[in-house]
Amino acid sequence: MSSSVVPRLRFAPSPTGYLHVGGARTALFNWLYVKKYGGQFLLRIEDTDKARSTDESTRAIFDGLTWLGLDWDEDVVYQGANLERHRADAERLLANGTAYRCFCTQAELAERRAAAEANKESFKYDRRCDRLDPAEIARRVAAGMPYTVRFRVPEGTTSWDDLVHGEIAFPNKDIEDFIILRTDATPIYNMAVVSDDIAMRITLVMRGDDHISNTPKQIMLYRALGAELPQFAHLPMIHGLDGKKLSKRHGATAVGDYQHLGILPGAMLNFLALLGWSPGNDVEVMALDQMVELFSPDGLQKKAAIFDPKKLEWMNGQHLSLIGAAELLDRVVPALVRAGLSTEAEIAGRRDWMLALLDLLKVRARTIDDIVRQATPFFSEDIAYDADAEAKQWKDRPATAELLGSVKETLALLPAWEPAAMEEALRALAERLGFGDKAGKIFQPLRVALTGLGVSPGIFEVLTMLGRERSLARIDQAVAHLAAPARS
């Protein structure tokens, strides 16, 4: 490839489902390549299978890529809109003698295939229609006999230097004369892809390695069409925890699933990038711009990788602390609103408080959903006392009520609502009550009183974020709850 050529890469999904994590990763590597070396990243929707393609899937692909931040250049290309050109290209091959008409019917073909299988022989089209004499062909065409167009596979070997695998070679004798145009004159996949990739002036075809065996056929088509060959890079597949190709039964496989699970797009991208690529040192957690900087096709893996949701979660936790509070806020607010905990206006009204709260919560959260869960007691006065927390920290209910009463008294006396003073006063109280330096005996029951939960940020941070009024009210509320007859 001459260095003067501007790289043009494309991501070409079929809109037959949702944007799969494997597809997203393919898109990511294409995108990274373009961002790293310059060039254009194009999107082509391969919607020629009308039976399976849906507009909804197309939208899911756009939404998924947009959420991930993988923006594409130029207008989206819809393969279905190029049928005429595909056909014209196939007919050019017929005209230049590299393809021929085949009058064999599907039924005949199926029969011969079955017969070959019965004899334990591998079936390959025997080229009988290529031996028809021209007069006979003309007669059949004139008679309106239906035909497909087959590509005549030449002698020799077809090979290419794959960007991730190196040299790959296929003996042409193993490839049959494949159909490029159906009886109804619509193109077969390989024909459509090559026609489009040429028209889009694609210089590097980077796709899943399930296309490796399509590649020699496509290369022959390029040559027969007199087009310049692009480079090829075949990326490994993604498998599920059981080592099988990732599919629905492995749980969430659509990018949108992770979006709704509270995963950050940056974390998703980072995780996906590491599945099949490594920067070569021990760097793992990267922001998108770092990935671009570090990206190189040399680091691309040949081996299929297994999708491990545990590591994705960990990665998300890392990105939660990596991104700024402001950016995180943009992601959390919609989730908070959706959970019915607050409104955008309310949050905007106390943005600084919200930012401070986020800083406290994000350390112990792995997903945005975790944050929402933990944020609940800071938004809702309707405290739901966690049964386990009550059982553990409020064992002796009357004694706890009394303890909380003392805590409230102590806190109420504080001249300033300030952490150092709280801690000093509460530790002194622990001392007085005979807990010695085991101030946790106060902190823990108090945590349950304030949040209803056994887990929260540091107790003084909780008190601070809640403020004096709400904190004291919460203690009263807890004391009342403790006095009420237990209704488990």
Added chain:
RNA sequence: GGCGGUAUCGUCUAGGGGACUAGGACACGGCCCUCUCAAGGCUGGAACACGGGUUCGAAUCCCGUUACCGCUACCA
């Protein structure tokens, strides 16, 4: 079956002839920190699929075997 691809801890990977008693990360266990949970720090167990070559020397190169994956449609 034919053809093609792949093969380092359970998982993601570093490694591209000597620096390897094979490094990092996730997960798992222990310890520290500590008001809970996280985070963080320290730490433990855990791998070169097998067999032949080549070489003074192989996780690294070559050849077989095995296993897994993909393709083998008038699907994409």
